[in-house]
Amino acid sequence: MGLPRGQLLWLLLLLAAACSGVLFALFLVEKPHPGPWSGARNTIASGAVSGPNAVNSGTRKSRPCRYPLALAVQRYPHFQALFDFSKPVLLSGGLFTQELWDSLSQRKAPYGWQGLSRQAIISTLSLLNNSESTQLFGSRELLWGCIRCAVVGNGGILNGSRQGLNIDAHDYVFRLNGAVIKGFEEDVGTKTSFYGFTVNTMKNSLISYKKLGFTSVPQGQDLHYIFIPSDIRDYVMLTSAILGVPVRTGPDKGDRPQTYFGPEASASKFKLLHPGFISYLTERFLKSKLINTTFGNLYMPSTGALMLLTALHTCDQVSAFGFITSNYWKFSDHYFERIKKPLIFYANHDLPLEAALWRDLHTAGILQLYQR
Ligand SMILES: *[C@@H]1O[C@H](CO)[C@@H](O)[C@H](O)[C@H]1NC(C)=O
Numbered sequence: 001m002g003l004p005r006g007q008l009l010w011l012l013l014l015l016a017a018a019c020s021g022v023l024f025a026l027f028l029v030e031k032p033h034p035g036p037w038s039g040a041r042n043t044i045a046s047g048a049v050s051g052p053n054a055v056n057s058g059t060r061k062s063r064p065c066r067y068p069l070a071l072a073v074q075r076y077p078h079f080q081a082l083f084d085f086s087k088p089v090l091l092s093g094g095l096f097t098q099e100l101w102d103s104l105s106q107r108k109a110p111y112g113w114q115g116l117s118r119q120a121i122i123s124t125l126s127l128l129n130n131s132e133s134t135q136l137f138g139s140r141e142l143l144w145g146c147i148r149c150a151v152v153g154n155g156g157i158l159n160g161s162r163q164g165l166n167i168d169a170h171d172y173v174f175r176l177n178g179a180v181i182k183g184f185e186e187d188v189g190t191k192t193s194f195y196g197f198t199v200n201t202m203k204n205s206l207i208s209y210k211k212l213g214f215t216s217v218p219q220g221q222d223l224h225y226i227f228i229p230s231d232i233r234d235y236v237m238l239t240s241a242i243l244g245v246p247v248r249t250g251p252d253k254g255d256r257p258q259t260y261f262g263p264e265a266s267a268s269k270f271k272l273l274h275p276g277f278i279s280y281l282t283e284r285f286l287k288s289k290l291i292n293t294t295f296g297n298l299y300m301p302s303t304g305a306l307m308l309l310t311a312l313h314t315c316d317q318v319s320a321f322g323f324i325t326s327n328y329w330k331f332s333d334h335y336f337e338r339i340k341k342p343l344i345f346y347a348n349h350d351l352p353l354e355a356a357l358w359r360d361l362h363t364a365g366i367l368q369l370y371q372r
């Protein structure tokens with residue numbers, strides 16, 4: 001479930017052991033109450049909740065959500081203070097202003113643009129300058145009524161889970177990094193609506209998990225890519241992908257984006273996570289103690305965490321599969337490993353903190369976390 005091992009990752013086993021001990025103890029004392037999907041609850045009138053898609057709620061009559069996550073958020077002051085559904089999730093050309101440049105230039109990627117070429121950023125954003133770039137789902141889909149999403153992490157808990165049909169039954173399925181599907185259809189499903197990554201995690205996954213079956217990034221007509229802007233590389237690759245030309249500069253120079261994303265390249269196929277959204281998520285949901293250590297510059301939420309929180313800010317209901325649970329030690333690091341490999345905690349992510357967040361969101365009925 002952790003990222004592929006990069007050269008910059010350091011082992012912090014002690015920290016992990018300490019944190020996960022606390023985590024497990026917390027889990028034992030907390031009794032989860034029945035989730036919102038298990039019992040009958042009053043169907044709320046659309047428009048009653050200011051949720052991710054509230055702007056469209058007036059026209060969404062066909063299939064209202066029985067229990068939208070925004071309603072669950074409202075029931076918990078703690079989460080109500082964290083969630084801001086008005087925060088832009090995606091970055092597009094229309095949002096670019098001098099003020100945005102000035103503010104994002106104060107922070108390093110993935111939270112901003114400090115040290116990055118203004119010209120490179122503007123070239124990318126000028127290609128993402130239409131209404132499709134501002135939202136994950138098309139406006140027609142927003143009329144449906146209830147958007148149900150599954151976010152599939154790569155955790156070993158999915159091995160033998162037989163959750164494939166359940167996952168595919170969601171309106172949208174998010175996957176990320178080394179999302180091996182072939183041979184694991186029964187456990188992880190086949191549908192992919194969004195694939196999230198940084199160029200670094202994608203390329204590391206293709207190298208590290210090649211022998212385990214990750215030979216290509218998911219591709220398909222209805223599939224969209226979510227770039228996490230962790231480096232200038234991400235902006236440069238995104239520009240080349242939309243233009244359909246080889247990467248011109250940087251460590252990926254010469255790469256042909258079609259080899260990753262398939263022949264059909266158009267601006268609407270690619271989405272870019274807003275650096276301000278990544279700051280907001282980190283600040284409010286995943287403010288790790290690691291930030292104040294020597295690993296502070298390495299730390300960022302995991303790709304899985306960014307995708308799950310993206311879904312929680314755009315979908316009406318969210319189920320998480322293959323994410324870290326309190327009993328993670330029972331399972332292999334990834335579902336596609338052949339021999340059990342323990343999950344190792346690296347200093348670039350704070351998986352115990354993420355596990356506690358998923359557990360609390362599940363307990364509050366804001367998401368449904370697959371556990372076994
Ligand atoms: C986006 O399009 C508008 C209107 O055509 C234009 O004024 C603006 O400069 C574009 N933004 C970028 C970043 O290219």
Ligand SMILES: *[C@@H]1O[C@H](CO)[C@@H](O)[C@H](O)[C@H]1NC(C)=O
Nearest residue numbers: 286287288289290291292293
């Ligand atoms: C980091 O340290 C600063 C200053 O000591 C403190 O205000 C902040 O809360 C700390 N952050 C975390 C996440 O521990």
Ligand SMILES: *[C@@H]1O[C@H](CO)[C@@H](O)[C@H](O)[C@H]1NC(C)=O
Nearest residue numbers: 159160332337338339340341
């Ligand atoms: C995956 O599940 C199978 C069947 O339950 C089991 O035999 C195998 O050891 C598991 N693989 C890993 C890596 O845990």
